[in-house]
Amino acid sequence: MQALFEDLGPIREYDERIEEQDDTIYSQIVVYDRDSLRVEQQNDKDLFEGIQGTFNIELQETMETTYNKYNELIKIATELTSLFGLQDMFTFKTTQLTKLCLIGQLQIQSVIENLSKDYSHIIGEFCLYSKDINLNHVYQILSILNINLLPKILHVCEEFFIKKHTRKPKHILIELHYNLSKFLCVLEAFPHACASQDIRYEYKNSIIVREIAKKDQIEHAYKFILSAIQSAQAMMQKKSETETKIFRGIIHNLGPIYYMLARKQGLLKAHQLMAEPTVELAFAVWNMGETGLAKHLMPIIFPSIKYKQCIYIPRYFKQINIEYVKYYQKHYMGIISPPQPLIDKSPKLLSFYQLIENGEDRVKVRILNSQALTISPSSSLQNYYQDPLIQLQRTNFIDRLFHKTTNTTYENIIIHIHGGGFVSMSSRSHQTYTRLWANSLGVPIFSIDYRLSPQYSFPAALDDCWQAYLWIIHFSLHYFNITPKKIILVGDSAGGNLCAALTALCIRESVYLPAGIILAYPALNLDPKNFNMYQFVSLDDGLLPHSFLKLCVKSYIQDETLNYKDSLISPGEAIDEVLQQFPQTYILTGTNDPLHGDTWTLLGRLMQSIRICLSNLGKKCKLYKYDYMPHGFLNFYNFIPNGEQCINDVIQIIKDIFSQ
DSSP states (O other): OHHHHHTTOSTTOOOTHHHHSOHHHHHHTTOSOGGGOOOOOOOOHHHHHTTTTTSOHHHHHHHHHHHHHHHHHHHHHHHHHHHHTTOHHHHHHHHHHHHHHHHHHHHHHHHHHHHTTOOTTOOTTSSOSOSSOOHHHHHHHHHIIIIIIHHHHHHHHHHTTOSSOSSOHHHHHHHHHHHHHHHHHHHHHHHHHHHSOOOOOOOGGGEEEEOOSOHHHHHHHHHHHHHHHHHHHHHHHHHHTOOOHHHHHHHHHHHHHHHHHSHHHHHHHHHHHHHSOOHHHHHHHHTGGGSHHHHHHGGGGSOOOSEEEEEEEOOOSOOOOHHHHHHHHHHTTTSOOOOOOSOSSOOOOOOHHHHTSOOTTOEEEEEEESSOOOOOOOOOTHHHHTOTTOOOOOOOHHHHHHSOOOSOOEEEEEEEEOOSTTTSOOTTTTHHHHHHHHHHHOSOEEEEEOOOTTTSOTTHHHHHHHHHHHHHHHHHHHHSSEEEEEEEEEEETHHHHHHHHHHHHHHHTTOOOOSEEEEESOOOOOOTTOOOGGGGGGGGOSSSOHHHHHHHHHHHOOOTTSOTTSTTTOGGGOOHHHHTTOOEEEEEEEEEOTTHHHHHHHHHHHHHHHHHOGGGTTOOEEEEEEEEEETTTTTTGGGSTTTHHHHHHHHHHHHHHHHO
């Protein structure tokens, strides 16, 4: 099936020649009379007459209506191809539309043949991966196409025949280009949807429902947030079309403001970017807070903090590299591997001044605390963990002078892993809420800046988190007044994936586990074959569009020979033996989030592990469901009515874990 999709060519690739054409050309190509263009309509009534009574009448009607709309679009695409003649930038898109409609028809035919138990015409895995079809998913997908997407494409195509345009044909083509990318996304998901199961909404006692504001209030607030995001997307698209360096700089800093005012133009440019984003443009949008004028303005909204310090941790421990992952997948997939030595020999520790200098091949960690951290006079860490790694020594007089001793020792710490699709952002841009946590809780927060894809693909980010976690456990006492008896891992989005994957890795390697983990709207399953209906939220989500999601996964997992069900890649797929050893787990999710569905799956599996394993009795596993909330709500809680409730919930969860 994938080969057929690849044969479509760059379905979402926007031909830049359209921008070079003179507007008079566009006015000339629409003067023809559409009635003179006739395409013979195929009669497909026999296809549906043979299945009457086979299954639900609503599904049958939806299949027939969708199939007929495909025919209608094929007809109008053929008419447009005749109309445009040699204007290949137009005919290229109409040809692709025809091919997509044909694929859609073949998918419907494969369902009918499957249900009628006639498998003779199903070509391998062309449309279905399983003879057992989830008809509920088929109905929902066809409804999305029939009610929403196909009418939009039809309306856009009809605009070409209007002699007095309300907008330029090149702008109409951009909209067609944008909707075709969504059409392709739905068709690609169809086989996986047919083979996947419905989400089971169980364990009501483990669900905490939050409706922090009314639906229209949240939608209004999110609309404002999206307008800012789309103005940034429009700026990036315009910047990519500008060659002069000076103008590119002006556009970068002032473009978002311009497109916030010129919203129609901004939305069009944003759609142009989202249809087929390049790696550079897509990730540059998400990194807006880390560059340019926005970088200097962001600290204005950061809460004040008494202690902030960046350190650069050396790699003392066994590295989690691609060879490690492949060896594990070959020999230990489906079981817990025997633990291996974490470190070969006692490392030479750095001085504090060396630690705060950015050295080669180190992991950057940002430390936040409500009070200044100082060196602790407490005994060696090995006494607590019974770990004969190293006899810690303090020999640097300058370190002692710089860090005055104190009687306060922190036994509770938080390790935070930021989100950003594995490709963008940093601990810096997440200080809007991490500083609040540090001030409210009075505990140190270690926020890890892992290496980003695509420059550093899987498992580089996980290895950075692994190295930082082990260093904090074994060596933080040497530098700070910390004896980490209880550690909480917190991660959002991609950081949630890394938190859960790090926990699974610690279980594999028999490493000291955190007391609890908090996963905010986590990316729990990166398997391309994984499907749930919530993923289609991304079709119209300006923050997390479907094209960006695909790009993130492809940038992060660059070796396609890897098994995506490995818990280091998709922690939601961890084996039962690993989940049974998970610590207390709290999941935060919004119902208007493309990643929402997988959180329910993980909740169900964790609750099953508690029932199966008697040693887990009393272990907490909770899911906080925020009605109407989108992805990434922690980052812009202050723009949503009563958004601070989300921040306060996390604070209370952390207090509960530490108090146990």
